[in-house]
Amino acid sequence: INSDNVNERKEAMDLLLKQKPLLTGYLDIIDIRNKMISEEIWIAQIYSGEGMFAMDKNENLEYFIPKEGSAMWIDNLAIPRDAEHKETAEAFINFVLDPIVSSKIANYLWYANCNIAAAPYTNKEILEDPSLYPKEETLLECEFFLKGGEINHEGYENINNEIWSKLHAPSTK
Numbered sequence: 668i669n670s671d672n673v674n675e676r677k678e679a680m681d682l683l684l685k686q687k688p689l690l691t692g693y694l695d696i697i698d699i700r701n702k703m704i705s706e707e708i709w710i711a712q713i714y715s716g717e718g719m720f721a722m723d724k725n726e727n728l729e730y731f732i733p734k735e736g737s738a739m740w741i742d743n744l745a746i747p748r749d750a751e752h753k754e755t756a757e758a759f760i761n762f763v764l765d766p767i768v769s770s771k772i773a774n775y776l777w778y779a780n781c782n783i784a785a786a787p788y789t790n791k792e793i794l795e796d797p798s799l800y801p802k803e804e805t806l807l808e809c810e811f812f813l814k815g816g817e818i819n820h821e822g823y824e825n826i827n828n829e830i831w832s833k834l835h836a837p838s839t840k
């Protein structure tokens with residue numbers, strides 16, 4: 668995912684462009700989830716919690732992490748440095764991080780929760796679900812996307828922008 672080798676990135680772009688006609692498209696997560704539920708699409712990259720939601724609505728669906736690995740993500744809360752109501756934002760974050768509140772959010776959304784203090788209040792099925800809490804060997808095959816400044820290549824962001832602009836351009840068929 669984060670190769671700083673220009674040739675590898677361009678090879679990846681060529682492969683993505685070759686498979687583009689086979690795809691419905693690069694959709695927003697709610698569209699993906701709904702099209703999975705309706706079985707309009709049969710396979711998609713989706714956030715684990717959205718996958719769990721879709722499986723709850725359609726028993727024919729299964730969520731898994733490919734053995735080759737995947738991109739990793741984590742939700743976060745941030746306060747802009749020039750926020751007018753910084754104290755209110757901090758109070759909200761403190762509220763959300765309260766272990767009981769945090770567990771209620773995880774239990775409702777069926778998402779993994781990085782708030783360890785919330786574990787005693789979290790649904791046991793969630794904590795034991797390997798799709799939400801993958802084994803270490805699965806995580807070792809996964810990566811977070813890095814920003815251009817974290818990659819040792821000056822044109823990294825330019826290559827990413829070129830890839831995305833070509834993938835999002837209308838097909839020429």
